[in-house]
Amino acid sequence: MTSSDEGVIGGLLIKSVVATTGLLLGAFLLWALRSLIVPVAVSGLLAYVCRPVVTSLERCRVPRGVAIGLLLLTFVLSALFVVDRIRAIMPTETGAIEFKVRALYAINERYRDLMQLDSTLAKGNRLYQFVHADFDPLVNRVNQLLALAPQERSQLLASHSGGANTQAGSDSLLDEDRVNLQTFDVRARTARAEERAAGSPRLTAAQAPVNKPLAVLAQILSTWIVAPLVFLFLLSDTGEIKRGLLSLVPNRLFEPALTVLADLDHALGDWVRGLFLECSLLAITVAVLLAIIGIPLRWSIAIGLFAGATNVVPYLGAAVALLGGLAYALLAHEIHPLLPMVTTENLAIWVIVVVGLAELIKNVVYEPLVLGGAVKLHPLVVVIGVMGGAILFGLAGVLLAIPTICVFKVLVSSAARQLKAYGLI
């Protein structure tokens, strides 16, 4: 072996060690800083979406700094408008108390009917025997959340007992509150009896320790505070990041890298635009279909918007629409459907039908139409990717699994194509 061969082998060895160390360090940093992944990625995607707006303003001779300022001002005004609208539709204090009473009553009654519970609420049909271990803590938790505090009960009694201003339906509301109170007591007794039978105090959902909300909020804020900075930094970038990345690339890889970056940009752009369109179309479809089966327009639009927004995560939009629709179906006293065959009793079934229909329309019509040019992924890859992302990185993994898979797929295929074309592999 000549000294030149030894030098080559030594060089390769050093390069391998450096590359492996770099990879390990990168993986460690990714894992250690995983709480920052979601804020950075979300602000990055938002900056990516907003970049054409800033460029359009720049084309109209608006300086980039002013364009970014205008965009931020629009965001702030929009946020203020949304908050104002939400405050406008929020029920008053008395309205909220009434809603809690009616919702709790409806939930308990439907649960009792479905499970055919006896007066102790501890024995029911076969379905109950099968699922009570999972469902009872959930219902207990809902009871605790919706139960009125003593002050709220006094307010309810004051506003609904006697006097000339007593509203129609007050009696039924007070009756429902009395029933709620009895149910709550029975549930508490049953839970205590179960604890004694188990021998040791069992931690029920009702007794589960509640995280200190301020601590949770502070934790969220401390990680999300980076988001506006990343957003502004990326939006004010005029190509320095891309040029900086390319300046690190060796000369013989410069043109392949240029093409791979362009492919990535196209794929990501197509995906973001397609996803935005698909989410918007799903929101409209869900809202219209829910309105047709009798859910009030206000709630249909709210459920539709929420379903559209959460559709960023595959299948979550449909799940949210289903949950929202079913929650309304559970609480609804009367509905005014456009279809005569829909009634309060079978509304839940119709909710399932229309949400299924919306998902079908999304898959068969919208996806080929708006995501036709974007990266196509097999449904199995989507499901495994989202689940794997959730296991590894929690919410960050769920949100970013699909864009990461898309980027990875385009990166690998484009890089392989370019390296082959340039004779490098």
Add this chain to the structure above:
Amino acid sequence: MKGKSSLAGIRNLLLPRPDGPDRVDASAIPARVLFGPAPKPAADQSGDDFVGFLKQAYLFEDLNHGELTRLARIVHERTYRDGEYISEQGKPGAALFVLRNGVVEITRRKRNGEEFPLATLDPPASFEELAAMGEVVRWSSARARGPVSLVALGRSDLDALGGNFPHLANKILKKLVQITAARVQVLVEVQYFSEQEQEGEA
């Protein structure tokens, strides 16, 4: 009228008349014509100002200062060692280059593998312009002769520029088309005159 005079100007620029003391070898003229304007003397360059350098390049001479500043943000500065290939024959092209410092040699490899020089370029010559207009496979190679620094404009950069600032991209594309068309025209002319001269001599 304007087109004619501008064509004549380009012809003079691209194809110096071989009657002066610095006459170009006739066999080198067609190759010279293909690879860009005659190099300007170094004295013409205005310092290290990047935008000023871009303004000197024939390709960007129609752009105003604001447009040149915008262009300066998207182009890539590259440096090459002596003998390093900038682009290789038979490989796809994804960028055009404007020479900033140093000398670049354009060569073509024959079927037997032998490489012969076609032209030697000095700043601020541009080359591989076709790669910025569409997907091409390069038919010649460009190699650094001594240390070279140059400016690269990627096809994807020009595409993005076309989407965001169409007026600016249009100016560059028009210039690219002008250069390409003029080169083809002059090459045909050279070939034609060369044949006539050969016939006359015979």
